[in-house]
Amino acid sequence: MDYGNTDPLSRQPLAVDARSADRACMREQPFATASDVLVSIRGLSFRRGDRLIFDNIDLDIRRGSVTAVMGPSGSGKTTLLKLITGQLHPDAGRIEVDGEDVHRLDKAGLYRLRRRMGMLFQSGALLTDLTVFENVAYPLREHTDLSPSLLRKLVLLKLEAVGLRGARDLLPNELSGGMARRVALARAIALDPLMLLYDEPFTGQDPIAMGMLVALIRQLNDAAGLTSILVSHDVRETASIADDLYVIAEGQIIAHGTPAELAADPSAWVRQFMDGLPDGPMHFHYPAPSLEEDFRTRGTV
Amino acid sequence: MRFESLARLGRVGLGALERLGRGHLLLVGIVLGVGEILRRPGLLWAQIFNIGVLSLLIVGVSGLFVGMVLGLQGYYVLAQFGAEQSLGVMVATSLVRELGPVVTALLVAGRAGSALTAEIGLMKATEQLSGLEMMAVDPIRRILTPRFFGGVLAMPLLAAIFSAVGVIGGYFVGVGLLGVDDGAFWSQMQSKVDFEEDVVNGMIKSLVFGVVVTWIALFQGYDSVPTAEGVSRATTRSVVHAALVVLGVDFVLTALMFGD
Amino acid sequence: MGKQHRIEVMVGTFMVLGFLALFFLAMRVSNLSLDTDADGYRLSARFANVGSLKVRSPVTMAGVRIGRVEEVRFDKATYEAVVIVRIDAGIDTIPEDTFANVFTSGLLGEQYLGLEPGGSQDYLRDGDEIANTQSALVLEQMIGQFLFKKAGESG
Numbered sequence: 275m276d277y278g279n280t281d282p283l284s285r286q287p288l289a290v291d292a293r294s295a296d297r298a299c300m301r302e303q304p305f306a307t308a309s310d311v312l313v314s315i316r317g318l319s320f321r322r323g324d325r326l327i328f329d330n331i332d333l334d335i336r337r338g339s340v341t342a343v344m345g346p347s348g349s350g351k352t353t354l355l356k357l358i359t360g361q362l363h364p365d366a367g368r369i370e371v372d373g374e375d376v377h378r379l380d381k382a383g384l385y386r387l388r389r390r391m392g393m394l395f396q397s398g399a400l401l402t403d404l405t406v407f408e409n410v411a412y413p414l415r416e417h418t419d420l421s422p423s424l425l426r427k428l429v430l431l432k433l434e435a436v437g438l439r440g441a442r443d444l445l446p447n448e449l450s451g452g453m454a455r456r457v458a459l460a461r462a463i464a465l466d467p468l469m470l471l472y473d474e475p476f477t478g479q480d481p482i483a484m485g486m487l488v489a490l491i492r493q494l495n496d497a498a499g500l501t502s503i504l505v506s507h508d509v510r511e512t513a514s515i516a517d518d519l520y521v522i523a524e525g526q527i528i529a530h531g532t533p534a535e536l537a538a539d540p541s542a543w544v545r546q547f548m549d550g551l552p553d554g555p556m557h558f559h560y561p562a563p564s565l566e567e568d569f570r571t572r573g574t575v
Numbered sequence: 576m577r578f579e580s581l582a583r584l585g586r587v588g589l590g591a592l593e594r595l596g597r598g599h600l601l602l603v604g605i606v607l608g609v610g611e612i613l614r615r616p617g618l619l620w621a622q623i624f625n626i627g628v629l630s631l632l633i634v635g636v637s638g639l640f641v642g643m644v645l646g647l648q649g650y651y652v653l654a655q656f657g658a659e660q661s662l663g664v665m666v667a668t669s670l671v672r673e674l675g676p677v678v679t680a681l682l683v684a685g686r687a688g689s690a691l692t693a694e695i696g697l698m699k700a701t702e703q704l705s706g707l708e709m710m711a712v713d714p715i716r717r718i719l720t721p722r723f724f725g726g727v728l729a730m731p732l733l734a735a736i737f738s739a740v741g742v743i744g745g746y747f748v749g750v751g752l753l754g755v756d757d758g759a760f761w762s763q764m765q766s767k768v769d770f771e772e773d774v775v776n777g778m779i780k781s782l783v784f785g786v787v788v789t790w791i792a793l794f795q796g797y798d799s800v801p802t803a804e805g806v807s808r809a810t811t812r813s814v815v816h817a818a819l820v821v822l823g824v825d826f827v828l829t830a831l832m833f834g835d
Numbered sequence: 836m837g838k839q840h841r842i843e844v845m846v847g848t849f850m851v852l853g854f855l856a857l858f859f860l861a862m863r864v865s866n867l868s869l870d871t872d873a874d875g876y877r878l879s880a881r882f883a884n885v886g887s888l889k890v891r892s893p894v895t896m897a898g899v900r901i902g903r904v905e906e907v908r909f910d911k912a913t914y915e916a917v918v919i920v921r922i923d924a925g926i927d928t929i930p931e932d933t934f935a936n937v938f939t940s941g942l943l944g945e946q947y948l949g950l951e952p953g954g955s956q957d958y959l960r961d962g963d964e965i966a967n968t969q970s971a972l973v974l975e976q977m978i979g980q981f982l983f984k985k986a987g988e989s990g
Contacts, residue, residue: 359709361705361708361709385711385713386711388708388709388710388711389710389711391709392709393706393709395702395705395706395709396702397701397702398702399701399702399703399705399706400703400706401703401706401707402698402701402703412710412712413710413711413712416710416711416712417711458706461710617839620842620843620846621842623846623849623850624842624845624846624849627846627849627853628845628846628848628849631849631852667864667865671860671864671865729849731853732849732850732852732853732854732856732857733853735853735854735856735857735860736852736853736856738856738860738864739855739856739857739859739860739864740856742859742860742864761863764864764865765863765864765865765866766866766893766900767866767945768864768865768866769865769866769891770861770865770866773865774857774860774861774864774865778857
């Protein structure tokens with residue numbers, strides 16, 4: 275399976291983005307950085323309070339691939355997505371998306387870049403007072419001047435892609451969790467982005483919804499020539515669709531490779547995480563003095 | 576131990592200053608977003624509806640009762656000096672100068688301010704604000720600015736309605752029940768209540784309260800901890816802070832306007 | 836679209852109500868009347884003491900308000916108070932020898948300027964001065980005079 279060399283033509287938007295002209299006038303020269311790498315992270319450090327979330331990590335995401343970042347809860351996976359999209363600022367290091375340093379852009383530049391990124395939030399993040407149709411239409415109304423009939427066709431197409439064309443008049447609170455995520459996905463692809471970021475797409479989904487999402491992510495990636503970044507701790511589902519896997523824990527990248535490579539990795543860390551072992555380098559017990567000592571010295575209540 | 580508490584005091588002080596700074600920066604951001612409501616006036620109408628129309632009932636009913644109570648109490652005090660004829664003046668002046676703007680602001684803080692805080696806090700907790708940002712839509716301009724101007728515009732109108740209904744309530748009690756002379760009630764009122772001094776100053780007060788109440792409500796929601804508990808705390812804080820600031824600002828404004 | 840329409844109608848109603856209330860406060864509750872400054876004509880009068888007569892105090896004739904005090908100032912040459920009043924436009928037959936008094940409405944009430952018409956056939960016109968005036972009664976002075984007189988009688 276090699277999804278790395280997708281035909282660059284298929285990544286062209288369907289002439290929807292009325293401001294696609296923006297792209298031409300950006301600083302980058304179209305083919306100067308036409309390397310294989312869409313997102314490049316170098317020397318990234320980020321701390322929250324006293325805690326070091328990332329300690330000098332390097333990470334590359336190839337164009338057209340589905341790259342998964344896995345790690346235990348609290349290892350900063352969502353933080354990584356927020357850093358890539360410029361919602362958070364790193365303490366050190368640089369993140370380049372399509373040749374642009376995300377954290378050097380001004381607000382207008384950042385917003386221009388974000389129009390080419392779609393993000394799927396854990397909760398879906400649908401606007402609760404708008405219908406499914408209006409939610410998907412929102413970014414289109416916001417950033418394009420399409421005629422109502424064209425807009426309608428486009429929204430219905432996007433909804434068709436996630437199988438929810440029939441649910442267009444429902445409100446978000448009438449949707450199941452899996453449906454809400456699919457609507458959010460339709461909204462994320464409304465502007466035909468360059469890349470899609472998924473924040474824990476499988477968490478809390480029943481097996482059927484999960485299967486649908488897994489298939490959908492892969493399908494969208496290949497059909498529209500996207501680049502997908504997936505953050506998850508659901509090992510099996512993630513491994514089944516990812517081309518490239520990163521495992522992070524305690525601020526470090528502890529493993530990187532294809533799913534097959536990681537499945538064969540002998541390191542204790544990777545084994546514990548991939549196989550879901552209860553004890554290993556990551557301990558079952560929260561750090562504490564020994565039980566005996568605790569009984570003796572702090573026995574009073 | 577002593578240094579410990581001193582350090583904690585310092586941290587609390589710094590935290591408060593930081594929040595104050597964030598609040599003002601947010602206000603600047605909100606006001607700079609005014610172009611957004613010129614481009615999409617529909618957003619503003621929806622918020623005037625949420626804040627103004629939905630508060631209309633509580634403001635009207637409260638105004639009626641406050642006016643009626645003023646009529647009763649005022650009558651008993653004024654009758655002791657044989658000055659019942661001044662009842663209209665007393666009712667109208669207290670309503671237009673003080674009670675109209677202040678009580679309306681408190682009611683709006685409770686009715687609409689808390690709802691605004693909860694709404695924004697919930698949007699934050701459910702990642703709707705981040706979602707907008709990822710769609711390259713500025714949530715401050717799109718979500719906060721229309722709510723702010725909706726509140727600022729609705730407040731003086733609500734206060735005017737409160738005062739007008741209150742005067743009518745006072746009229747019913749004073750003239751209808753207690754037998755104050757109809758003509759004296761209105762003519763004394765008209766000769767003593769000054770449009771610029773009383774009515775316009777009252778409206779200015781109310782405009783300032785509109786800014787204060789909606790600003791605090793929006794800031795508390797926007798700055799809330801994005802969890803169920805955080806949002807509920809922010810909602811309580813929004814009402815308490817708004818009430819205290821309204822009363823404090825009222826004292827300052829009253830001193831400035833009627834001080835000399 | 837229907838929902839948006841309903842919101843607009845209700846917001847419109849709300850705005851109308853609000854401005855009606857404001858209009859009521861302006862016209863019915865307070866003294867804003869549209870004919871104040873432009874209409875009418877000005878007269879002046881000099882008093883030795885105006886008491887607490889103030890700007891906007893009423894000017895009455897036979898108990899009916901016919902104008903308002905527009906200005907109260909001190910004349911440093913004559914040590915007198917100069918009161919400028921604006922008389923409503925329709926009232927154009929005030930005799931030249933009209934008498935102006937500073938009265939108090941009730942014991943504790945506000946002071947106002949009462950005009951008592953004389954018998955002259957010539958009427959006051961814009962800018963004229965009311966020659967006959969009587970100053971405000973100051974309670975302390977009256978009590979003082981009363982006591983002085985009583986003391987004189989008994990002594």
